[in-house]
Amino acid sequence: MAPARSTPPSRPAHRPSAREAMLDAAEAHLGADGTLTLDSAARAAGVTKPGLMYHFSTKEQLLGAILDRMAARYERELLAQVAARHPGAADDLADAPADLAEAPADQRHLAYLDWACTAALSAADLVIFADPHLRVTLTERWQEQVETWLNVPAGVAADRRARLLAVRLMADGLWFDRAAGLLDEVGEEAERLRSLATALLEEATAGGEAR
Structure with missing residues:
Protein backbone atom coordinates (compact mmCIF):
# COMPACT_ATOMS: atom_id res chain seq x y z
CA MET A 1 0.00 0.00 0.00
CA THR A 58 6.82 52.68 5.63
CA LYS A 59 4.08 54.96 6.87
CA GLU A 60 3.69 56.27 3.33
CA GLN A 61 2.92 52.75 2.09
CA LEU A 62 0.37 52.24 4.85
CA LEU A 63 -1.45 55.53 4.30
CA GLY A 64 -1.27 55.04 0.54
CA ALA A 65 -2.88 51.62 0.85
CA ILE A 66 -5.66 53.07 3.01
CA LEU A 67 -6.17 55.83 0.44
CA ASP A 68 -6.29 53.40 -2.48
CA ARG A 69 -8.77 51.14 -0.74
CA MET A 70 -10.90 54.12 0.23
CA ALA A 71 -10.86 55.39 -3.36
CA ALA A 72 -12.04 52.00 -4.64
CA ARG A 73 -14.90 52.06 -2.14
CA TYR A 74 -15.83 55.61 -3.11
CA GLU A 75 -15.91 54.68 -6.78
CA ARG A 76 -18.25 51.74 -6.14
CA GLU A 77 -20.57 53.95 -4.10
CA LEU A 78 -20.51 56.78 -6.65
CA LEU A 79 -21.31 54.36 -9.45
CA ALA A 80 -24.23 53.05 -7.40
CA GLN A 81 -25.51 56.62 -7.03
CA VAL A 82 -25.27 57.16 -10.80
CA ALA A 83 -27.06 53.88 -11.47
CA ALA A 84 -29.83 54.75 -9.01
CA ARG A 85 -30.46 58.07 -10.75
CA HIS A 86 -29.85 56.84 -14.30
CA PRO A 87 -33.00 56.88 -16.46
CA GLY A 88 -34.33 53.35 -16.86
CA ALA A 89 -31.89 51.84 -14.39
CA ALA A 90 -34.70 50.45 -12.26
CA ASP A 91 -36.20 48.67 -15.30
CA ASP A 92 -33.01 47.58 -17.00
CA LEU A 93 -29.78 47.75 -15.06
CA ALA A 94 -27.90 46.98 -18.27
CA ASP A 95 -28.73 50.52 -19.39
CA ALA A 96 -26.86 52.02 -16.44
CA PRO A 97 -23.19 53.03 -16.87
CA ALA A 98 -20.79 50.17 -16.15
CA ASP A 99 -17.96 52.58 -15.40
CA LEU A 100 -18.11 55.91 -13.64
CA ALA A 101 -16.21 57.66 -16.43
CA GLU A 102 -18.89 56.60 -18.93
CA ALA A 103 -21.58 58.69 -17.23
CA PRO A 104 -22.23 62.27 -18.39
CA ALA A 105 -20.48 64.97 -16.38
CA ASP A 106 -23.69 66.27 -14.82
CA GLN A 107 -24.67 62.79 -13.59
CA ARG A 108 -21.22 62.24 -12.07
CA HIS A 109 -21.23 65.58 -10.28
CA LEU A 110 -24.78 65.14 -8.96
CA ALA A 111 -23.90 61.60 -7.84
CA TYR A 112 -20.94 63.04 -5.93
CA LEU A 113 -23.27 65.49 -4.20
CA ASP A 114 -25.75 62.70 -3.37
CA TRP A 115 -22.92 60.59 -2.01
CA ALA A 116 -21.41 63.41 0.06
CA CYS A 117 -24.80 63.89 1.73
CA THR A 118 -25.30 60.25 2.67
CA ALA A 119 -21.98 58.35 2.80
CA ALA A 120 -20.65 56.97 6.08
CA LEU A 121 -17.68 59.25 6.77
CA SER A 122 -15.14 59.68 9.56
CA ALA A 123 -11.78 61.31 10.18
CA ALA A 124 -10.23 58.37 8.33
CA ASP A 125 -11.64 59.81 5.12
CA LEU A 126 -9.26 62.75 5.59
CA VAL A 127 -6.28 60.41 5.32
CA ILE A 128 -4.52 62.81 2.93
CA PHE A 129 -4.07 65.16 5.90
CA ALA A 130 -2.96 62.47 8.38
CA ASP A 131 0.74 63.33 8.16
CA PRO A 132 2.05 66.80 7.28
CA HIS A 133 5.21 65.28 5.81
CA LEU A 134 3.18 63.16 3.37
CA ARG A 135 0.42 65.65 2.64
CA VAL A 136 1.76 66.75 -0.75
CA THR A 137 2.39 63.19 -1.95
CA LEU A 138 -0.98 61.88 -0.78
CA THR A 139 -2.86 64.92 -2.04
CA GLU A 140 -1.35 64.58 -5.52
CA ARG A 141 -2.29 60.90 -5.54
CA TRP A 142 -5.82 61.76 -4.44
CA GLN A 143 -6.18 64.57 -6.97
CA GLU A 144 -5.33 62.21 -9.83
CA GLN A 145 -8.06 59.85 -8.67
CA VAL A 146 -10.70 62.55 -8.23
CA GLU A 147 -10.01 63.94 -11.69
CA THR A 148 -10.92 60.58 -13.23
CA TRP A 149 -14.31 60.79 -11.49
CA LEU A 150 -15.10 64.45 -12.06
CA ASN A 151 -13.36 65.20 -15.33
CA VAL A 152 -15.21 67.71 -17.51
CA PRO A 153 -14.73 66.94 -21.22
CA ALA A 154 -12.91 69.40 -23.44
CA GLY A 155 -15.25 71.62 -25.38
CA VAL A 156 -17.71 72.18 -22.55
CA ALA A 157 -18.64 75.86 -22.52
CA ALA A 158 -17.12 78.05 -19.81
CA ASP A 159 -20.45 78.82 -18.11
CA ARG A 160 -21.40 75.17 -17.81
CA ARG A 161 -17.91 74.26 -16.65
CA ALA A 162 -18.25 76.85 -13.88
CA ARG A 163 -21.65 75.45 -12.87
CA LEU A 164 -20.25 71.92 -12.68
CA LEU A 165 -17.42 73.26 -10.54
CA ALA A 166 -19.96 74.91 -8.23
CA VAL A 167 -21.73 71.57 -7.74
CA ARG A 168 -18.39 69.89 -7.09
CA LEU A 169 -17.49 72.49 -4.48
CA MET A 170 -20.83 71.94 -2.75
CA ALA A 171 -20.02 68.24 -2.54
CA ASP A 172 -16.40 68.88 -1.51
CA GLY A 173 -17.59 71.04 1.38
CA LEU A 174 -20.11 68.43 2.53
CA TRP A 175 -17.51 65.67 2.31
CA PHE A 176 -14.91 67.59 4.31
CA ASP A 177 -17.26 68.96 6.96
CA ARG A 178 -18.98 65.62 7.54
CA ALA A 179 -15.67 63.71 7.67
CA ALA A 180 -14.22 66.27 10.08
CA GLY A 181 -17.28 66.10 12.33
CA LEU A 182 -18.20 69.72 11.64
CA LEU A 183 -21.58 68.81 10.17
CA ASP A 184 -24.08 66.22 11.33
CA GLU A 185 -26.28 64.14 9.06
CA VAL A 186 -27.74 66.20 6.23
CA GLY A 187 -31.06 64.34 6.36
CA GLU A 188 -33.95 65.87 4.47
CA GLU A 189 -31.73 68.74 3.34
CA ALA A 190 -30.07 66.33 0.90
CA GLU A 191 -32.90 66.49 -1.62
CA ARG A 192 -33.07 70.27 -1.33
CA LEU A 193 -29.37 70.52 -2.04
CA ARG A 194 -29.70 68.23 -5.02
CA SER A 195 -32.63 70.24 -6.35
CA LEU A 196 -30.54 73.39 -6.02
CA ALA A 197 -27.63 71.79 -7.87
CA THR A 198 -29.90 70.34 -10.56
CA ALA A 199 -31.52 73.72 -11.13
CA LEU A 200 -28.09 75.30 -11.46
CA LEU A 201 -27.17 72.84 -14.22
CA GLU A 202 -30.55 73.02 -15.92
CA GLU A 203 -30.26 76.79 -16.20
CA ALA A 204 -27.20 76.31 -18.36
CA THR A 205 -28.96 73.65 -20.46
CA ALA A 206 -31.99 75.90 -20.96
CA GLY A 207 -29.65 78.64 -22.08
CA GLY A 208 -28.24 76.43 -24.79
CA GLU A 209 -25.06 75.22 -23.07
CA ALA A 210 -23.89 71.76 -24.09
CA ARG A 211 -23.57 68.95 -21.56
Missing part, protein backbone atom coordinates in the same frame (compact mmCIF):
# COMPACT_ATOMS: atom_id res chain seq x y z
CA ALA A 2 1.35 3.37 -0.98
CA PRO A 3 2.02 5.69 1.90
CA ALA A 4 -0.63 8.33 2.45
CA ARG A 5 0.26 11.75 1.18
CA SER A 6 1.01 14.22 3.86
CA THR A 7 -1.27 17.21 4.18
CA PRO A 8 0.38 20.29 2.67
CA PRO A 9 1.29 22.93 5.20
CA SER A 10 -1.14 25.76 5.65
CA ARG A 11 -0.39 29.08 4.00
CA PRO A 12 1.63 31.54 6.08
CA ALA A 13 -0.09 34.26 8.04
CA HIS A 14 0.97 36.94 5.53
CA ARG A 15 -1.92 36.12 3.19
CA PRO A 16 -4.06 38.88 1.60
CA SER A 17 -6.76 38.52 4.26
CA ALA A 18 -4.24 39.37 6.98
CA ARG A 19 -3.24 42.47 5.05
CA GLU A 20 -6.88 43.52 4.72
CA ALA A 21 -7.44 42.96 8.43
CA MET A 22 -4.52 45.25 9.18
CA LEU A 23 -5.95 47.91 6.89
CA ASP A 24 -9.36 47.53 8.56
CA ALA A 25 -7.79 48.10 11.96
CA ALA A 26 -5.60 50.98 10.77
CA GLU A 27 -8.53 52.75 9.12
CA ALA A 28 -10.70 52.31 12.22
CA HIS A 29 -7.93 53.71 14.43
CA LEU A 30 -7.40 56.64 12.09
CA GLY A 31 -11.13 57.33 12.10
CA ALA A 32 -11.27 57.35 15.90
CA ASP A 33 -7.99 59.10 16.66
CA GLY A 34 -7.28 61.17 13.55
CA THR A 35 -3.62 60.14 13.54
CA LEU A 36 -1.74 56.97 12.66
CA THR A 37 1.78 55.63 13.08
CA LEU A 38 3.23 52.23 12.30
CA ASP A 39 3.29 51.51 16.05
CA SER A 40 -0.33 52.50 16.62
CA ALA A 41 -1.44 50.64 13.49
CA ALA A 42 0.30 47.47 14.71
CA ARG A 43 -1.30 47.76 18.15
CA ALA A 44 -4.73 48.35 16.61
CA ALA A 45 -4.33 45.26 14.42
CA GLY A 46 -3.01 43.13 17.28
CA VAL A 47 0.24 42.33 15.49
CA THR A 48 3.88 43.15 16.03
CA LYS A 49 5.40 46.13 14.30
CA PRO A 50 7.64 43.83 12.19
CA GLY A 51 4.52 41.87 11.26
CA LEU A 52 2.85 45.04 10.05
CA MET A 53 5.98 46.17 8.24
CA TYR A 54 6.06 42.92 6.29
CA HIS A 55 3.14 44.41 4.35
CA PHE A 56 3.77 48.14 4.81
CA SER A 57 7.43 48.95 5.28
Whole structure:
Protein backbone atom coordinates (compact mmCIF):
# COMPACT_ATOMS: atom_id res chain seq x y z
CA MET A 1 0.00 0.00 0.00
CA ALA A 2 1.35 3.37 -0.98
CA PRO A 3 2.02 5.69 1.90
CA ALA A 4 -0.63 8.33 2.45
CA ARG A 5 0.26 11.75 1.18
CA SER A 6 1.01 14.22 3.86
CA THR A 7 -1.27 17.21 4.18
CA PRO A 8 0.38 20.29 2.67
CA PRO A 9 1.29 22.93 5.20
CA SER A 10 -1.14 25.76 5.65
CA ARG A 11 -0.39 29.08 4.00
CA PRO A 12 1.63 31.54 6.08
CA ALA A 13 -0.09 34.26 8.04
CA HIS A 14 0.97 36.94 5.53
CA ARG A 15 -1.92 36.12 3.19
CA PRO A 16 -4.06 38.88 1.60
CA SER A 17 -6.76 38.52 4.26
CA ALA A 18 -4.24 39.37 6.98
CA ARG A 19 -3.24 42.47 5.05
CA GLU A 20 -6.88 43.52 4.72
CA ALA A 21 -7.44 42.96 8.43
CA MET A 22 -4.52 45.25 9.18
CA LEU A 23 -5.95 47.91 6.89
CA ASP A 24 -9.36 47.53 8.56
CA ALA A 25 -7.79 48.10 11.96
CA ALA A 26 -5.60 50.98 10.77
CA GLU A 27 -8.53 52.75 9.12
CA ALA A 28 -10.70 52.31 12.22
CA HIS A 29 -7.93 53.71 14.43
CA LEU A 30 -7.40 56.64 12.09
CA GLY A 31 -11.13 57.33 12.10
CA ALA A 32 -11.27 57.35 15.90
CA ASP A 33 -7.99 59.10 16.66
CA GLY A 34 -7.28 61.17 13.55
CA THR A 35 -3.62 60.14 13.54
CA LEU A 36 -1.74 56.97 12.66
CA THR A 37 1.78 55.63 13.08
CA LEU A 38 3.23 52.23 12.30
CA ASP A 39 3.29 51.51 16.05
CA SER A 40 -0.33 52.50 16.62
CA ALA A 41 -1.44 50.64 13.49
CA ALA A 42 0.30 47.47 14.71
CA ARG A 43 -1.30 47.76 18.15
CA ALA A 44 -4.73 48.35 16.61
CA ALA A 45 -4.33 45.26 14.42
CA GLY A 46 -3.01 43.13 17.28
CA VAL A 47 0.24 42.33 15.49
CA THR A 48 3.88 43.15 16.03
CA LYS A 49 5.40 46.13 14.30
CA PRO A 50 7.64 43.83 12.19
CA GLY A 51 4.52 41.87 11.26
CA LEU A 52 2.85 45.04 10.05
CA MET A 53 5.98 46.17 8.24
CA TYR A 54 6.06 42.92 6.29
CA HIS A 55 3.14 44.41 4.35
CA PHE A 56 3.77 48.14 4.81
CA SER A 57 7.43 48.95 5.28
CA THR A 58 6.82 52.68 5.63
CA LYS A 59 4.08 54.96 6.87
CA GLU A 60 3.69 56.27 3.33
CA GLN A 61 2.92 52.75 2.09
CA LEU A 62 0.37 52.24 4.85
CA LEU A 63 -1.45 55.53 4.30
CA GLY A 64 -1.27 55.04 0.54
CA ALA A 65 -2.88 51.62 0.85
CA ILE A 66 -5.66 53.07 3.01
CA LEU A 67 -6.17 55.83 0.44
CA ASP A 68 -6.29 53.40 -2.48
CA ARG A 69 -8.77 51.14 -0.74
CA MET A 70 -10.90 54.12 0.23
CA ALA A 71 -10.86 55.39 -3.36
CA ALA A 72 -12.04 52.00 -4.64
CA ARG A 73 -14.90 52.06 -2.14
CA TYR A 74 -15.83 55.61 -3.11
CA GLU A 75 -15.91 54.68 -6.78
CA ARG A 76 -18.25 51.74 -6.14
CA GLU A 77 -20.57 53.95 -4.10
CA LEU A 78 -20.51 56.78 -6.65
CA LEU A 79 -21.31 54.36 -9.45
CA ALA A 80 -24.23 53.05 -7.40
CA GLN A 81 -25.51 56.62 -7.03
CA VAL A 82 -25.27 57.16 -10.80
CA ALA A 83 -27.06 53.88 -11.47
CA ALA A 84 -29.83 54.75 -9.01
CA ARG A 85 -30.46 58.07 -10.75
CA HIS A 86 -29.85 56.84 -14.30
CA PRO A 87 -33.00 56.88 -16.46
CA GLY A 88 -34.33 53.35 -16.86
CA ALA A 89 -31.89 51.84 -14.39
CA ALA A 90 -34.70 50.45 -12.26
CA ASP A 91 -36.20 48.67 -15.30
CA ASP A 92 -33.01 47.58 -17.00
CA LEU A 93 -29.78 47.75 -15.06
CA ALA A 94 -27.90 46.98 -18.27
CA ASP A 95 -28.73 50.52 -19.39
CA ALA A 96 -26.86 52.02 -16.44
CA PRO A 97 -23.19 53.03 -16.87
CA ALA A 98 -20.79 50.17 -16.15
CA ASP A 99 -17.96 52.58 -15.40
CA LEU A 100 -18.11 55.91 -13.64
CA ALA A 101 -16.21 57.66 -16.43
CA GLU A 102 -18.89 56.60 -18.93
CA ALA A 103 -21.58 58.69 -17.23
CA PRO A 104 -22.23 62.27 -18.39
CA ALA A 105 -20.48 64.97 -16.38
CA ASP A 106 -23.69 66.27 -14.82
CA GLN A 107 -24.67 62.79 -13.59
CA ARG A 108 -21.22 62.24 -12.07
CA HIS A 109 -21.23 65.58 -10.28
CA LEU A 110 -24.78 65.14 -8.96
CA ALA A 111 -23.90 61.60 -7.84
CA TYR A 112 -20.94 63.04 -5.93
CA LEU A 113 -23.27 65.49 -4.20
CA ASP A 114 -25.75 62.70 -3.37
CA TRP A 115 -22.92 60.59 -2.01
CA ALA A 116 -21.41 63.41 0.06
CA CYS A 117 -24.80 63.89 1.73
CA THR A 118 -25.30 60.25 2.67
CA ALA A 119 -21.98 58.35 2.80
CA ALA A 120 -20.65 56.97 6.08
CA LEU A 121 -17.68 59.25 6.77
CA SER A 122 -15.14 59.68 9.56
CA ALA A 123 -11.78 61.31 10.18
CA ALA A 124 -10.23 58.37 8.33
CA ASP A 125 -11.64 59.81 5.12
CA LEU A 126 -9.26 62.75 5.59
CA VAL A 127 -6.28 60.41 5.32
CA ILE A 128 -4.52 62.81 2.93
CA PHE A 129 -4.07 65.16 5.90
CA ALA A 130 -2.96 62.47 8.38
CA ASP A 131 0.74 63.33 8.16
CA PRO A 132 2.05 66.80 7.28
CA HIS A 133 5.21 65.28 5.81
CA LEU A 134 3.18 63.16 3.37
CA ARG A 135 0.42 65.65 2.64
CA VAL A 136 1.76 66.75 -0.75
CA THR A 137 2.39 63.19 -1.95
CA LEU A 138 -0.98 61.88 -0.78
CA THR A 139 -2.86 64.92 -2.04
CA GLU A 140 -1.35 64.58 -5.52
CA ARG A 141 -2.29 60.90 -5.54
CA TRP A 142 -5.82 61.76 -4.44
CA GLN A 143 -6.18 64.57 -6.97
CA GLU A 144 -5.33 62.21 -9.83
CA GLN A 145 -8.06 59.85 -8.67
CA VAL A 146 -10.70 62.55 -8.23
CA GLU A 147 -10.01 63.94 -11.69
CA THR A 148 -10.92 60.58 -13.23
CA TRP A 149 -14.31 60.79 -11.49
CA LEU A 150 -15.10 64.45 -12.06
CA ASN A 151 -13.36 65.20 -15.33
CA VAL A 152 -15.21 67.71 -17.51
CA PRO A 153 -14.73 66.94 -21.22
CA ALA A 154 -12.91 69.40 -23.44
CA GLY A 155 -15.25 71.62 -25.38
CA VAL A 156 -17.71 72.18 -22.55
CA ALA A 157 -18.64 75.86 -22.52
CA ALA A 158 -17.12 78.05 -19.81
CA ASP A 159 -20.45 78.82 -18.11
CA ARG A 160 -21.40 75.17 -17.81
CA ARG A 161 -17.91 74.26 -16.65
CA ALA A 162 -18.25 76.85 -13.88
CA ARG A 163 -21.65 75.45 -12.87
CA LEU A 164 -20.25 71.92 -12.68
CA LEU A 165 -17.42 73.26 -10.54
CA ALA A 166 -19.96 74.91 -8.23
CA VAL A 167 -21.73 71.57 -7.74
CA ARG A 168 -18.39 69.89 -7.09
CA LEU A 169 -17.49 72.49 -4.48
CA MET A 170 -20.83 71.94 -2.75
CA ALA A 171 -20.02 68.24 -2.54
CA ASP A 172 -16.40 68.88 -1.51
CA GLY A 173 -17.59 71.04 1.38
CA LEU A 174 -20.11 68.43 2.53
CA TRP A 175 -17.51 65.67 2.31
CA PHE A 176 -14.91 67.59 4.31
CA ASP A 177 -17.26 68.96 6.96
CA ARG A 178 -18.98 65.62 7.54
CA ALA A 179 -15.67 63.71 7.67
CA ALA A 180 -14.22 66.27 10.08
CA GLY A 181 -17.28 66.10 12.33
CA LEU A 182 -18.20 69.72 11.64
CA LEU A 183 -21.58 68.81 10.17
CA ASP A 184 -24.08 66.22 11.33
CA GLU A 185 -26.28 64.14 9.06
CA VAL A 186 -27.74 66.20 6.23
CA GLY A 187 -31.06 64.34 6.36
CA GLU A 188 -33.95 65.87 4.47
CA GLU A 189 -31.73 68.74 3.34
CA ALA A 190 -30.07 66.33 0.90
CA GLU A 191 -32.90 66.49 -1.62
CA ARG A 192 -33.07 70.27 -1.33
CA LEU A 193 -29.37 70.52 -2.04
CA ARG A 194 -29.70 68.23 -5.02
CA SER A 195 -32.63 70.24 -6.35
CA LEU A 196 -30.54 73.39 -6.02
CA ALA A 197 -27.63 71.79 -7.87
CA THR A 198 -29.90 70.34 -10.56
CA ALA A 199 -31.52 73.72 -11.13
CA LEU A 200 -28.09 75.30 -11.46
CA LEU A 201 -27.17 72.84 -14.22
CA GLU A 202 -30.55 73.02 -15.92
CA GLU A 203 -30.26 76.79 -16.20
CA ALA A 204 -27.20 76.31 -18.36
CA THR A 205 -28.96 73.65 -20.46
CA ALA A 206 -31.99 75.90 -20.96
CA GLY A 207 -29.65 78.64 -22.08
CA GLY A 208 -28.24 76.43 -24.79
CA GLU A 209 -25.06 75.22 -23.07
CA ALA A 210 -23.89 71.76 -24.09
CA ARG A 211 -23.57 68.95 -21.56
